[in-house]
Amino acid sequence: MILLTRKAEFSSAHFYWNDAWSAEENLRVFGKCANRNGHGHNYTLEVTVAGEIDPVSGFVVDLKQLKDILEREVVSVYDHRHLNLEVPEFAKAIPTTENIAIAIWQRLDGKIPNAKLHRVRVYEMADLFADYYGER
Template identity: 40%
Template structure:
């Protein structure tokens, strides 16, 4: 089955902090990232499905662009993630949590028979997280 990937960009800030820990413990675990800092994120959204014999496409790429802009980019871009987005209350604004958030935001909005296959979020040139959706147990 073919896979189609569309890349998006957004800029956002965050900081890591655990309220259950004192400043020393937070610094020990998170280092300088306890201070607000930003990233220029690259988001890859990969869709899979059968090719429509009439259009030759898995999905209309304009539909994917609209879904991602409305439900992800317009929310995350120029935000301070842990402060501005309620989903992150009680969660660290890590790329690991961001891919879960993004999946939840868009997976149900992609029209069948196409489906969301993978989210890849690059935080820096050397750090990225990939997510293939919940497993059969819903995790």
């Protein structure tokens, strides 16, 4: 088995807010990120798949097909969108880096032919990222 990682990028806006809390509690916990107008990030996504190398192609997966899947399932849905307002999975979940990684896993799981999804890593900033390995 070998691991292969492909990167993609998208730009999105979001804010952190828990409707069960008061405005004061949201501000205390989330600080500037509780601004309901939102703020943006240029995210970097790394998707790692695991599988056996095809002896004919030398690939674990068809790289163009993997790029197309990432574009269709993630980039076209998240890029230049306000996650809280425009992306269905965040209607009830706070779009933290952690929750974004989980949501992307759910969007990709089972959709990559001939390989198993191993890891989703989402960078919100160069010094902040979340890894998700699925339910283990």
